Amino acid sequence: MKQMIKSKKGYKTIVTIFSLLFIAIAFVFFSYLFKNIGKDDVAVASQFKSIDTEYALRTFLASPSGIEPEELKVYVGDHMSNAQIAARTCTEQNTREYETLKENARIYFNKLYGDNNWRLELIYVKNSETNPEITGDSVGELDIDSALDIYESYEKFRTLTDDSELSRKRVLYALNIRGSRLGMQILPCNNDNSIVKLVLVNNLGEKEVAVITVGSA
């Protein structure tokens, strides 16, 4: 090697070899770079995760709850779905319906997304038109802030309030975000003029095109 470097020809040969190697490495590097950029763009356009999440929530609500209508001693039709149960949990939470709803959600979404990859927020709102009174609960272990941090509106609203559970629910009630990893449904309650808003967040997938609108609560 030392002899090659000393001679002019040898030096040129070494330079040529290293140039070829450099070109090859540069080519591989740029190819990888371009390929990855392209792959991300295609992935964003092809996955439709916002639709998937909302579909999952809607299908869960339409699923049979396991509670027979006769057990409730009031007529609720032939089928008792999770949506019907959710609509019956607005005024009282220490009921069999409420526990069944939470247990059904646990079984359904654990199967779909895996443990710790989802969270279902139940937000109960009384007097929704003027001075809304908000309460609620949640099922699932996912840290909802980390999943919602990608939404600018959520961040903006959250900084205006404190970090308590209740203020988070106020923000989730006020915002109507449609986007990747997020699905929302609003149901009228069974007994009074309240509504229940269900917000499903999952931890799968990257940011997708999000249409964000802000509610008027």
Place this chain on the structure above:
Amino acid sequence: MNRFNLFSGRRKKGQVEEMVEQIPYIILTILVIFGIYALLNYATNPQIKVANVQANVFVYRTLYSPHSISQFDNNTGRVYPGIIIDEKFTSQTLDESMQYSYEKQISAKLEIYLEGSSEPVRTAYYNKEWYDKLRPVANSRFSGAGSAQILSKQVPIVYRQPGADFPAVMNFTIVIPE
């Protein structure tokens, strides 16, 4: 005779050696030109494979179309995607619910599996004729013009039979020609 006049007349030994020395540089130049062309071509003319998009759009059209297999309320005009009606789950309903610009564009097999069951309880086809023709082609794993791709997607559903709802999974096996 100077060094740029290598290809005319008789050459001396030194001149031949000089020409041989140029070969690596010529190869290098060709490689660089080829590399730049390849990178520019790759970056500016990306061939985006749309099969995944086509498959997803097909799934959502099937689930959200008012005259497809999902429950549809005639009074409100509202579709309940994910609630699959037993009597509507037929190949005929699927074929009539969606029209593509040409017949060969997409074909699919839809299977409903009840929770905990490994055998499908119902099966229906969209564009069965082309599904049967293209499925063997897709299975051959050849790529390029004339070949086909198989894509599959599972979605949770509520399978509604008269008087009873069942939690189930619907499996889409979609065949898309290249």
